[in-house]
Amino acid sequence: MSVFTVLNPATEEPVTTVTQVSAEQADEAIDRAAAAQASWRDVAPGDRAALLRAFAAAVDGASSELADLEVAGSGHPLGQARWEAGHVRDVLLYYSAAPERLCGRQIPVPGGLNVTFGEPVGVVGLIVPWNFPMPILSWGLAPALAAGCAVVAKPAQATPLTAMRIAELAVEAGLPEGVFQVLPGRGGEVGQALVDHPSVRKIVFTGSTEVGRSIMAGCARQVKRVTLELGGKSANIVFADADLERAAATAPYAVFDNAGQDCCARSRILVQASVLEAFMELFEPAVQGVAVGDPASAQTEMGPLISAAHREHVASYVPSDAPVAFRGSVPDGPGFWYPPTVLAPVRPDDPAYTEEVFGPVVTVTPFTDEADAIAIANDTPYGLSGSIWTRDVGRAIRVARAVDSGNLSVNSHSSVRYWTPFGGFKQSGLGRELGPDAPDAFTETKNVFIATEG
Ligand code: TAP
Secondary structure, three states: OOEEEEEOOOOOOEEEEEEOOOHHHHHHHHHHHHHHHHHHOOOOHHHHHHHHHHHHHHHHHOHHHHHHHHHHHHOOOHHHHHHHHHHHHHHHHHHHOOHHHOOOOEEEEOOEEEEEEEEEOOEEEEEOOOOOHHHHHHHHHHHHHHOOOEEEEEOOOOOOHHHHHHHHHHHHOOOOOOOEEEOOOOHHHHHHHHHHOOOEEEEEEEOOHHHHHHHHHHHHHOOOEEEEEOOOOOEEEEOOOOOHHHHHHHHHHHHHHHHHOOOOOOOEEEEEHHHHHHHHHHHHHHHHOOOEOOOOOOOOOEOOOOOHHHHHHHHOOOOOOOOEEEEOOOOOOOOOOOOOEEEOOOOOOOHHHHOOOOOOEEEEEEEOOHHHHHHHHHOOOOOOOEEEEOOOHHHHHHHHHHOOOOOOEEOOOOOOOOOOOEOOOHHHEEOOEOOOOHHHHHEEEEEEEEEOOO
């Protein structure tokens, strides 16, 4: 039996130990899920909706506890962690409306009619990364349960605590045993078991593009459905006619939120050359104003990185001769801290400019005109997110249509709304999560012909 010690990233102290599930135990859990799903799919839609609402209420009742767990186990600032717990409740509530609205179609055909049914795909395997343990769990969990699927989730090894507690809350709220299980363990063992077990009919994976590729190849062996939410290298495009004060004031939060450990981080700021200097003058105090410190304080805006190894990885993008324009500060003492860091000017082949850093490091690059901005924004294998700052509505729409990315904001740095579809272009992923159609992605369309002629 192996155990994993969860560390507090702000103190480097152990929080607790978690017994790791083995591949054999994962297979047994998947068998339990398959048995439970056979009954869950037959729960009347109104009753399934009521159970999801009860689950949401249980999460709401435990939101302080969940937030505290995320502060201790993931280093998320308290305000952010509270928002994340509330987000899980809201996502469950949003999809609690779905069971009673999963309607098929009737299609007139010669000699009778065809009806379609959205049948639940079966058992869904959710593989969750460490950066947003609660929200990303909920994005797959809620629509899958609503569609009548059972869910077996594997949290990241480093951050299992909130997912484990949410699974207990599901049972306390009345969800039948086995309908939602959380299996803490290693990716190569428990995650692989989800990919390999024939009863798992869909994998919802969020994580790195590299692991995503191998998951997709594994799913291909059984023609298993797969959704991939992968990496990003998104652009924050600031045109000369933009509200520069707002663009500069929000730019730190567009990339340093969650210490930059955010797939949607706008880690490449592109600024029209004619306003570059003015932008940088506004951006510097905004970066230095980011409150980096104790995640348990409600005033903190940015906490530590997840681990010492990840800090080393982030730091490798900022060697001693890196073009650091300016940076913020970090607390002294223990903790996996890394300061908000702005690099400019950067070479086009600088890895900090071309690769996903997944830490609080941003590059600033000038562009000449609209076509140049679009070309630079699209010069990446990724296409997840991005922002466009301009007062010209026509340009905003033109650029938004031209940037190859799944989620763009105009005059805003926000990324995810659970009532709109979310996902990436190119190597940022496959498929969409969230939005009103998400439960459909957990069903298979069945087409039945009914003869009406005697
Ligand atoms: P990964 O190393 O890819 O890990 C993600 C999850 O996959 C973890 O639960 C991990 O388990 C598991 N895993 C690892 N190897 C596996 C295997 N061979 N088979 C099955 N599962 C396996 O990513 P990460 O470092 O946790 O997360 C950072 C990445 O996620 C970044 O690239 C980021 O952009 C991306 N991300 C994307 C999104 C969206 S919505 N597009 C959102 C958040 C993060 P262990 O923890 O045990 O290794």
